[in-house]
Amino acid sequence: MKGYSDEQIINGIKARDNIVLERLYNEYHTRVIKYVTRNKGNKFEAEDVFHDTIEKLLNEIQKKDLKLEKRFEAYFTTTYQNTWIRFVKIKNKHDLTSQFQEDLAQEESDNEEDERNMQIKQLAFDALRKLDKESRKILDMFYIKKKTMTEIANKMEFKNELSAKTQKYKAFGKLKELIIENPLYKKLTNE
Numbered sequence: 001m002k003g004y005s006d007e008q009i010i011n012g013i014k015a016r017d018n019i020v021l022e023r024l025y026n027e028y029h030t031r032v033i034k035y036v037t038r039n040k041g042n043k044f045e046a047e048d049v050f051h052d053t054i055e056k057l058l059n060e061i062q063k064k065d066l067k068l069e070k071r072f073e074a075y076f077t078t079t080y081q082n083t084w085i086r087f088v089k090i091k092n093k094h095d096l097t098s099q100f101q102e103d104l105a106q107e108e109s110d111n112e113e114d115e116r117n118m119q120i121k122q123l124a125f126d127a128l129r130k131l132d133k134e135s136r137k138i139l140d141m142f143y144i145k146k147k148t149m150t151e152i153a154n155k156m157e158f159k160n161e162l163s164a165k166t167q168k169y170k171a172f173g174k175l176k177e178l179i180i181e182n183p184l185y186k187k188l189t190n191e
Contacts, residue, residue, distance in 0.1 A: 006072040009072050010061055010068070028080070031077075032046060033046040035081065035084065041087075049083050053076070053080040085165055092173075131178065138171045141155065142168055
């Protein structure tokens with residue numbers, strides 16, 4: 001924030017100085033909104049991400065004497081980007097899980113339900129086979145081999161951990177699209 005050192009910003013936040021908090025809002029609110037909406041989010045989700053980021057920041061500063069290893073601006077940017085990534089991950093997991101659970105929760109016999117489960121799993125495996133090699137490798141390393149984002153970034157020669165997270169998000173999105181586009185999925189989900 002212009003006119004404030006990183007230490008002044010942190011001390012102002014810790015003291016809940018209204019001037020610092022207002023400047024923080026004015027400086028970063030629009031950035032967060034733009035970031036989220038450019039990354040397939042809506043304005044309501046962007047507001048949630050902004051407020052979650054502020055809350056995390058307040059908690060971090062109140063818990064301990066926060067010593068920044070980088071500039072405050074970079075710290076705040078990383079925090080809101082990571083908050084959005086976690087939000088999307090939860091949202092996508094919930095959306096996909098909800099769709100499958102709603103479809104499977106219909107009153108059917110156990111045999112029909114088992115058959116449907118097998119077909120949905122088969123759809124996922126078929127979609128996985130159709131993914132490009134890089135996307136498959138990323139998803140395999142993360143979900144099967146339980147590699148960290150840092151390990152994935154190194155192995156795949158991405159610039160950094162955030163790039164690895166972005167690529168994993170894109171790979172999962174491609175997989176989800178392939179599943180949903182399959183006519184059998186539409187038939188199974190009565191869409």
